[in-house]
Amino acid sequence: MTVPSVDLAGFERYRELLDDPAAFREALDRPLPVCIWANPARISGEALAARLAADGIDLEPLPWLDGAFRLGPGETAPGNRFEYLTGLFHVQEEVSLLPVALLDPQPGERILDLCAAPGNKTAQIALRVGVTGCVVANDRNFGRMSVLRRALDRLGITNYATTHHDGANYPAGAGAFDRVLADVPCSCEGTSRKFPSQSDRPPPGAPGALTGLQFALLRKALQLTRVGGRVVYSTCTYAPEENELVVDRLLSALPPGSVAVRPARIEGFRSSPGLTHWRGRALAEDLHRALRAYPHHNDTGGFFVAVLDKLAPVGHDAVDVAPLELSEEPDPWLNDLAERYDLPTGVFDGHRIVRTSLRQLSIVAGGVRVAARPETKTLGMSFLHTQMAIPKPTTEAAMLFGGAARRNVVDLDRAATETFLRRRDQALPANAATGLAGGPLLVRHDGIALGVASHQRDAGLLTSLYPKGWALAADRSAF
Ligand SMILES: C[S@@+](CC[C@H](N)C(=O)[O-])C[C@H]1O[C@@H](n2cnc3c(N)ncnc32)[C@H](O)[C@@H]1O
Known part of the structure; x- marks a missing residue:
């Protein structure tokens, strides 16, 4: 035979x-199942699964990794979903x-x-070592590092630094x-x-x-x-x-x-x-x-x-x-933020605020330790634009602390959330809290922070400040 x-x-x-x-060959011809994992800093695996299942998403847990799931064959675009855009989960091949x-x-x-870019494994590491630890993410390809930063920002990661060096040297x-x-x-x-x-x-x-x-x-x-x-x-x-x-x-x-x-x-x-x-x-x-x-x-x-x-x-x-001394900014920035958004005490514990440019501050986990060489390109998460009348949190910062805010926050329903994610202006919702300040406001849906809008008080208008590069395409839905 x-x-x-x-x-x-x-x-x-x-x-x-x-x-x-033969089985190897057959497997090569099948589409690859899409795999996602819950961001433990934002949601448990069980809660994520329940949320997605309630919206009709077909998913099953990976047998070998808590909080990770394989999506059903029809679920091909999880990157458009609200839960992805707000950093509740990440998409990564099993x-x-x-x-x-x-x-x-x-x-x-x-x-x-x-060799860190585009950052999938950096994100996994960062979430495991926590704010008392850190990851130094290095890659020789500078362009790919911006993809890494965007992923880590979305996931709310503050305990990392980037370098751009030949790893072999x-x-x-x-x-x-x-x-x-x-x-x-x-x-x-x-x-x-x-x-x-x-x-x-x-x-x-x-x-x-x-x-x-x-x-x-x-x-x-x-x-x-x-x-x-x-x-x-x-x-x-x-x-x-x-x-x-x-x-x-x-x-x-x-x-x-x-x-x-x-x-x-x-x-x-x-x-x-x-x-x-x-x-x-x-x-x-x-x-x-x-x-x-x-x-x-x-x-x-x-x-x-x-x-x-x-x-x-x-x-x-x-x-x-000895790790490099980071020049920390004095406290008033955090106090002002805590005051404007009525944040509970301790919300920034374990973090430092570091000036990374004339216009911007970053939030850096206490565990981040970097040396003088190789040169650090970025440190932690971009946090606050300071050269404006009212300092404006970045979208990633708003997602980081916005869940805890008790003042100057607007809660949006699904339709208004999608309008915001598409970067369109809209009227302030009828049920918005009274006494909202003009200027930057935090935006939430279902208690989950999405980003920052600018409130034009006279016109009763919210202008979405969601970043262009993250925006939801007009023909896509987040739910
Ligand atoms: C397999 S990919 C890394 C994927 C990444 N670990 C992840 O999980 O998202 C390999 C990476 O090595 C980078 N690379 C290539 N040569 C390198 C070098 N000499 N030093 C550092 N990085 C290098 C490439 O730019 C590429 O981003």
């Missing part, structure tokens, strides 16, 4: 790695959630995300980090399901073309980690040259016993072990502890993750340096 041969759609070289080539789950960041830790003077994520650029073979049509796909890199850079990024990640800390190395490709071979090369270059490969397994998520042989070449035995994710095992994209614990210095290690 002859075994029917399956066309592996360009992945023929991986046939020997696959337990079921396999892409694995590296941070395995990095296992702890509250209070200082973590480096060496990241200065040792940055100080040792508790953990480093090296989610490196790769040939992206595992993302083929994200792009249903061939023409939408990014040009596939030749497998192996980036191995020099990948090795340099992983080596630097280990150098920047404190002894006792952890590095996670990940790619979204199947190519062993970019995965096990990179880790193997590093393990053989390091002093013996300086690094341990830890088991990368997650209960409820089916995975395959890392390779210990490839094309006749034997690799470190411990590499079987790495994780390979194939599309047909969990109906996802493809991924590779290796977890490395640093047990001893590896050479050219980062040293601990």
Whole structure:
């Protein structure tokens, strides 16, 4: 009997790695399920699921990650929803959630995300380390960093700084980090399901073309980690040259016993072990502890993750340096805000206000620690425009504290919320509180803060100050 041969759609070289080539091939042709996770700083997984289900959204919890859900096949545009725009949830591919789950960041830790843009994993890390910890998000591609900032702003994240540096040459003077994520650029073979049509796909890199850079990024990640800390190395490709071979090369270059490969397994998520042989070449035995994710095992994209614990210095290690003193702004700004919006005491606890430009202040979590080198490009969340008669909170700041405001807040119904999100002027709602001040007001729907409107008292008009780049398209609905 002859075994029917399956066309592996360009992945023929991986046939020997696959337990079921036909199932792998079939999975590649199915649309990729959309996955979302509840932002724990804003809502619990249960509350989010109940809210979305009440609106008829079909979703089921991921068996391996609390607060994460897979949407039904019809739910293709969650990014338009009110709950997304107000940072109640984030959209992220299921396999892409694995590296941070395995990095296992702890509250209070200082973590480096060496190749961070567009910021999905930075957001996951930031929410895990909390305001007593911080993430330094680095990427060499400056353009992609603005996408990262927008995502983190929407999610209300204040405990991060950004740098824009070649990760392979990241200065040792940055100080040792508790953990480093090296989610490196790769040939992206595992993302083929994200792009249903061939023409939408990014040009596939030749497998192996980036191995020099990948090795340099992983080596630097280990150098920047404190002894006792952890590095996670990940790619979204199947190519062993970019995965096990990179880790193997590093393990053989390091002093013996300086690094341990830890088991990368997650209960409820089916995975395959890392390779210990490839094309006749034997690799470190411990590499079987790495994780390979194939599309047909969990109906996802493809991924590779290796977890490395640093047990001893590896050479050219980062040293601990005193963090840079941040010049804090004196209190009146916060007092004035608390007064205008009648905020409860303690609403900004654990944060500092730092001037980041002549016109603007940022809010920065107390746990943010940065060094003089590499230069910090941005710090925390943009907070307040100060060069105006009445200082105006940014939209992200309004979303951060607006839920707690008791004065100068307008509650909008669904239709008025959509008008606001489309950046259109509208009449002040008939049931708005009396005595609203002129100038900036906070806007909410269902108790959830959306942003800032300008109140023109004489005309009884609200002008939406929702940012252009975030606005809801005229032909879309948020509910
Ligand atoms: C796989 S993506 C990272 C995805 C990101 N971790 C996330 O989850 O949203 C790889 C990133 O590496 C960046 N990159 C490429 N070369 C780099 C280098 N030498 N140093 C730092 N970043 C680099 C790319 O710009 C790209 O944003």
